[in-house]
Amino acid sequence: MTFTPRPRPEAFNPARELAVRVLLRVLAGESFAAPALDAALQKAHLPGRDAGLATHIVYGTLRHFPSLDTALSPMLTGDTHPKVRTLLLAGAFEKLYLDTPPHAVVSEYVNLARGARLAPPGLVNAVLRRIEAPAPSQVTRTELPGWLAETYRAAYGAQAEAVFADLLTPQPLWLSVSEAGFRSLEAEGSRLNPGPQGTDRVELSRPCARPRRLRAAGRSRSTLRVWPAWTRWARCRVSACWTWPAARASRPPCWPRGGHR
Template sequence: MSSVNPARTFAVRILKQVLDGAYAAPLLDQALNAKISSSDAGLMTHLVYGTLRHAQTLEKALLPLLNKKPQRETWVILLLGAFEKLILETPPHAVVNEYTEIAKKHSPRLGGLVNAVLRKVQLPEETTYSLPDWLLEEYKKAYPEQWEAVVEDLLQPSPLWLWLSDKGVRQLEEEEALVEPGIGQIDKVVLSRSLRKTKAYQKGQAQPINPASYSVIEALGEVMNREVLDLAGGTGIKAAFLAKKGARVTSVDLDPRKAEQGRQNAERLGQKVTFKTADLRSPENLGTYSKVLLDAPCTGSGTLRTHPEIKLRITPEYAQEMSDLQKTLLEESSKFVADGGELVYSVCSVLPQESEEVIVEFLKNHPEFQAQAPDLSVPSVKTAVGTRTVPVNGVDGFFVSRLVKVQ
């Protein structure tokens, strides 16, 4: 029996867990700590993310060759093999041989099935952007002039975006990383090793963040010596950057584990942030602030290039559930805004029910607030009540609205 490239073996294992509900990024991080060469690690990552990005296209290619969708393990092997053959254009004989050998480890019969299907599989004739039909329509609504470029960009590998200090740039380049100017304060980087193993990361001179996410921080304007309340703050990345800009930040999230991660990350970055745990649907009295950020939980529909597994999971019903939650969180968050202060609402989603519709309903009930569409440092389009970033060239899709309390 021929040996199988370990990258493919790892990819099968990880992709199966992702299709069972896990997220790819932490699983890949764990695998990178295993004894695997850098070239195999790169192939493994490319196989998992690439297969997820093209999943709908691959499914359309495979299903006509099957009587029914096979069990999860076999389906994962077929998806990965089809991705290599059809998208990566790996030599077909190599694809068939490798994935047949993987299947044989489970059952000789499965080896025969995988061999037969991968020999025959071809790309569908119709053009597909590998998105669920309803989600493709939402992207067309969000970007009527640019939708085709946007959805094509979602199929490309995601760049590594890093905030870097000057010292961090030097440290990475000493470790043979390629650092290219990106957008605003965020650089595009190609590493020679895992980020967490670099001196720049360990010494707090590097932090992963998408330029669109960083632009949300910029939407708060001048924060030097200001008290800032960061709501639904998650692991506190934005809170740490606000502190770096001179703000005194209180970050609040429901999950105590995220708060602990936030404390550790802020400490690594050399920043002081106060972390609190609270349910924002019925929060304690946190006082009033002139600057409030609500980076609300959302479907993540604007991050499909970075987290392609999301498009396999979200539904219109789930989007509406998130919209209802966002309306509640925005209502509660507004109570902490001082007169003359402002609340920045953001979501990493392109769906109108999570963006414009949330703001419009809020304004109907709160005439004391006015909505502004902030200028952002990334490609974006403005609407009546906010600004939507354009997810091209690796930028995520965010919606940002500045709500100013005028009386």
């Protein structure tokens, strides 16, 4: 009898596995997204690009969960294992909202399902090839439960639709900085805006200065953690004058409290 070894699973991006495992904890009610993702990224030590991808998948899947769940439900049974459903939610988000090429989504998540033993590869292949965006509706426009959408309408009136759209858009990173940090950012060309309660704020829509530049300028390095739901850059290296309590990460006023929005 001849023994034929099983082929080794194709490689997959570890950022996607990290995102799926974080989502699994969040959707099971074990943790809010922010602390779960932050802890996972600290432990994994992913490159910046992969950390950004994991952040996009986690928060994007949660933002669009109502639509994604609506699209997936007809293809799955009620007893589908949470690992399988969570992996498919992440894959569906990438295909429908993150503009990842469909063939790449199918390939990556089939390899992830097989390599990390999260789901049957055949099921993942079939579902992600067939899934399509649900028909437009009130839910797909707001991605909020009906009662919460009505709360926003009562609070914002005619501006509610703009608020709904803003909630589904990754926000820039907002930091309160010390005087030394203020001068440093202003010198490098960052945009400075007045904020509430007389606090000057710096709007960052790009990565922070690289560590090599900071070392060349004779500045020490430290890590500033921010709320990654509002930025593509889950963490960045900054000068020592931005460390706590000189700098504080803060929410834009229109964002509701909670770890998963």
